[in-house]
Amino acid sequence: MPLWTWTGLKAGTATAPWPGRGPDGQAGVYGMPRFDPSHCRPDCQSCVACCPTAALSGKGLDVTLDYGRCIACQACVEACPEGTLEASFDWAFAVRDRDELLWHGPARPPAAPRPAPATGAFAKSLHIRHVDAGSCNGCESEIAALNNPFYNLHRLGIFFTPSPRFADVLLVTGPVIEAMRAPLQAAYEAMPEPRFVIATGTCAVSGAPFEGGYGGGHGLSPLIPVDVWLPGCPPNPAALIHALLILQGRMPMRVHGGHYGP
Amino acid sequence: MNGCEERTLSAERLLPTAQAALSEGHRFEMAYARPAAHGLEVLYLINRGRGRPFLLLRIPETRTVPSLALIAPLLGWYEREMRELSGIEVTGHPEPYPLLIHEGRHLSVPPLGVDGEDPTWSGETAAPTMPEIEADQVQDLVWGPIRGDVVETGEFHFSYIGEAIIHYHARLGYKHRGxxxxxxxxxxxxxxxxxxxxxxxxxxxxxxxxxxxxxxxxxxxxxxxxxxxxxxxxxxxxxxxxxxxxxxxxxxxxxxxxxxxxxxxxxxxxxxxxxxxxxxxxxxxxxxxxxxxxxxxxxxxxxxxxxxxxxxxxxxxxxxxxxxxxxxxxxxxxxxxxxxxxxxxxxxxxxxxxxxxxxxxxxxxxxxxxxxxxxxxxxxxxxxxxxxxxxxxxxxxxxxxxxxxxxxxxxxxxxxxxxxxxxxxxxxxxxxxxxxxxxxxxxxxxxxxxxxxxxxxxxxxxxxxxxxxxxxxxxxxxxxxxxxxxxxxx
Missing domain, CATH: 1.10.645.10 (Cytochrome-c3 Hydrogenase, chain B)
Incomplete structure (x- = not known):
């Protein structure tokens, strides 16, 4: 009969010390492409034509990018003839305002940071309720990974709770298809105030991969108010942790006006 | 279609052909309808076993097919899906209610049907039927669509006495994205x-x-x-x-x-x-x-x-x-x-x-x-x-x-x-x-x-x-x- 506790202790610590220090476990994982339309040729639409989620729009020098619709498929990187779009490892895309995900032209100094929503007692103990509003199960797989020994979310004082009544944060995945509208609303209403919402994954941010149609949705807005927007298809566990820590004011945002910063 | 032997037949010939395939130990893999040049075509894919080509049955230009669910139960769900999404009438189905589209929805056209008007299409949906259990102390538990832990959305109905489950029904379709x-x-x-x-x-x-x-x-x-x-x-x-x-x-x-x-x-x-x-x-x-x-x-x-x-x-x-x-x-x-x-x-x-x-x-x-x-x-x-x-x-x-x-x-x-x-x-x-x-x-x-x-x-x-x-x-x-x-x- 195996002594599980003994084998567990013997295996030592598997948990990454990140975000304090050390690697985040996402080596080699592609993020959203970097975008610099100053190289664009007039009338070129190569990237716009191949983007499966219409994250890119416009033409020539007026091409613009909405990272809230991006699934990081890298199709535009392959199609771009001028190097406007470049593959990157930029995945920490959580932002407080949906508008920050839209490319706004040349980089500008970020506005003065607003106070984080979940500070005070919430910064030390935060309880999450997850709701799947029609996802492909990719986001669920990554959210569930937060509790594995590598990420070990408990160490950050963040816990999952089965009931929305005990939850501070609603982590919503999926484009919010019609059958899930009422259950999602009910879960949100059941939460005590103050309550926070993270739109998790590109589907929840904009609905992009499953937008419209008889079985689609357009993401969380305007159904319930959103505090943090996290695109990604799916966002990796480190990106999820980053989003939660932004909510608590424990990590800074990296994306401002569509530009990825340090 | 590649990997398949094909047979085109009328809806009337479907039942005997299916029976013949089943009697040889073959198994259906799936069935679906598709819009073709002249109305809908219904296709059935049969797996005849290791190393043998599949058998593909094609029923061209049809609005109605007989249900095969009584002889090939696994087709029951495919037939229900054809009915609610393609507008095919499936006669004699043992479970004639929707599978993926929940009650209260109304689809104005069958989403996978032919373009244009379909005079027979109602688009109405109905709630699933649960068996009536008449006994003392039977409890009904509806668990979902949002459940504990980080799990996918689904709704599970249990009828049980104490620990013993009498009947269970898994209600899916909450994640049907079309x-x-x-x-x-x-x-x-x-x-x-x-x-x-x-x-x-x-x-x-x-x-x-x-x-x-x-x-x-x-x-x-x-x-x-x-x-x-x-x-x-x-x-x-x-x-x-x-x-x-x-x-x-x-x-x-x-x-x-x-x-x-x-x-x-x-x-x-x-x-x-x-x-x-x-x-x-x-x-x-x-x-x-x-x-x-x-x-x-x-x-x-x-x-x-x-x-x-x-x-x-x-x-x-x-x-x-x-x-x-x-x-x-x-x-x-x-x-x-x-x-x-x-x-x-x-x-x-x-x-x-x-x-x-x-x-x-x-x-x-x-x-x-x-x-x-x-x-x-x-x-x-x-x-x-x-x-x-x-x-x-x-x-x-x-x-x-x-x-x-x-x-x-x-x-x-x-x-x-x-x-x-x-x-x-x-x-x-x-x-x-x-x-x-x-x-x-x-x-x-x-x-x-x-x-x-x-x-x-x-x-x-x-x-x-x-x-x-x-x-x-x-x-x-x-x-x-x-x-x-x-x-x-x-």
Whole structure:
């Protein structure tokens, strides 16, 4: 009969010390492409034509990018003839305002940071309720990974709770298809105030991969108010942790006006 | 269609033809309707066993077909789907209510039907019927659609007395995103992004079956290196899915450390996937015609060998844990006949004595070049399902190692002919069972894509093992099936 506790202790610590220090476990994982339309040729639409989620729009020098619709498929990187779009490892895309995900032209100094929503007692103990509003199960797989020994979310004082009544944060995945509208609303209403919402994954941010149609949705807005927007298809566990820590004011945002910063 | 012998018949001839096929021990794989030049065409795909071409029955220009659910129960759900999404009338169906579209919805046109008005279409939906149970102390529990923990959305109805479950009904459809409709009109190259998002943890197998279907339809010859890379990726996907499965099984049998170790193995495979391909779900690599980029497999062998040793030690420890075995042995027994008739697939079918595996029976990608065993058990309980997956981990590691050893430099991508038309069938053996894509293409664009996902098959079977079981075993039994809802709902 195996002594599980003994084998567990013997295996030592598997948990990454990140975000304090050390690697985040996402080596080699592609993020959203970097975008610099100053190289664009007039009338070129190569990237716009191949983007499966219409994250890119416009033409020539007026091409613009909405990272809230991006699934990081890298199709535009392959199609771009001028190097406007470049593959990157930029995945920490959580932002407080949906508008920050839209490319706004040349980089500008970020506005003065607003106070984080979940500070005070919430910064030390935060309880999450997850709701799947029609996802492909990719986001669920990554959210569930937060509790594995590598990420070990408990160490950050963040816990999952089965009931929305005990939850501070609603982590919503999926484009919010019609059958899930009422259950999602009910879960949100059941939460005590103050309550926070993270739109998790590109589907929840904009609905992009499953937008419209008889079985689609357009993401969380305007159904319930959103505090943090996290695109990604799916966002990796480190990106999820980053989003939660932004909510608590424990990590800074990296994306401002569509530009990825340090 | 490729890989198929075809027979065109009238709706009247369907029943005797189906009976003849069933009497020879053949099994239906799926049925669907598609808009054709003159109205709807209904197609039935029959699997005639190892090494033999499939049989494809075509019923052209029809609005009505007789139900085959009474003689081939697994078709029941496909027929209901045809009825609610394509507007086909299925006469004599034993369960004549919607499957995926919930009551209160009204669809003005059948989403997968022909364009234009359909005079017979009502679009009305109805609630599912639950059996009336007249007895004292029966409790009804509706669990879902939002349940505890980080799980997918689904609604489960239990009627039970104390611990004993009298009846169980799994209500799916909360995640029906209309994926098949979404494919229509897309250029063939773009469909792969959608296929990767039908079931996130099956991204490779879905993309693979889709690409193979399109390649068959358009006569694209995939280079050998691409076929081997695809096989390698599919086996890596199998590994992280199986480790996830054991972590969940250990969790439901309250083995905390074993659950954590399983999760850590899963995480390590996902990180390996990230380093290899840039995506933890191995997405964005497959494309119609081959693979988009080459991958560097240097050092992969030693990583897989080390992972193999750890996985073996972990699975051996599990199989020597009495408290774990106690909860699995005799739990959720699925009889072989029920597994066959109701359409069980993958490890669930193989645990109930059905020796079926698409990789061996109808080889695709590079499986013909590789040697592997297909584990089978006869007892049909949760222990048998875990055993099959246990051995399947070993085989997946062996297949990945063989595939990477056979990689030779070469082309990785073939051209897609422009504006081509055709129809094709693609399949793969996912970690959960057999997956089929049937694609119809006109002028380079998809006109109909049918997905037969393994979870669609296994969700139909699963309730049979719950009726008459007990509440304490439910979570273990569900974990032992290894189901996803996204794949079933589409």
């Amino acid at each position: 994926v098949e409709r979404r494919f229509q009109g897309l250029p063939v190259a773009a469909g792969v992004h959608l296929a990767e998002r039908v079931s996130g943890v099956g991204s490779v197998c879905h993309a693979l079956a889709y690409c193979q279907a399109v390649e068959a339809a358009l006569g694209i010859d995939v280079p050998r290196r691409a076929r081997i890379l695809r096989t390698l990726l599919a086996e890596i996907e199998r590994l992280y899915n199986h480790f996830h499965y054991f972590a969940l099984l250990a969790k439901t049998t309250t083995l905390k450390v074993a659950s954590a170790e399983g999760e850590l193995l899963e995480e390590r495979v996902k990180q390996l996937a990230g380093r290899l391909t840039g995506s933890r779900f191995l997405r964005h690599l497959l494309c119609v015609g081959g693979v988009r980029r080459d991958i560097d497999t240097q050092g992969l062998d030693s990583v897989l060998t080390e992972l193999g040793h750890e996985a073996r030690a972990y699975l051996d420890r599990l199989s020597r844990t009495a408290s774990y075995l106690d909860r699995l042995i005799g739990t959720g027994v699925l009889a072989s006949a029920a597994a066959f008739d109701q359409g069980a697939t993958g490890p669930v079918a193989r645990a109930s004595g059905l020796d079926r595996d698409m990789r061996r029976d109808h080889p695709y990608a590079a499986y013909e070049l590789l040697r592997f065993l297909v584990p089978v058990r006869e007892t049909g309980d949760a222990k048998a399902r875990a055993d099959v997956r246990d051995e399947s981990v070993r085989e997946a590691l062996a297949l990945a190692a063989q595939a990477s050893a056979r990689l030779a430099p070469g082309a990785i991508r073939a051209e897609i002919p422009a504006q081509a038309s055709g129809e094709g069938l693609g399949w793969s053996e996912t970690p959960r069972g057999s997956l089929f894509y049937a694609v119809h293409i006109e002028g380079g664009r998809l006109t109909r894509v049918k997905i037969k996902s393994p979870s669609f098959s296994n969700w139909r079977v699963f309730p049979l093992t719950v009726h008459g079981s007990n509440m304490m075993d439910y979570a273990i039994n569900e974990a032992s099936f290894g189901l996803t809802i996204a794949g079933a709902d589409r």
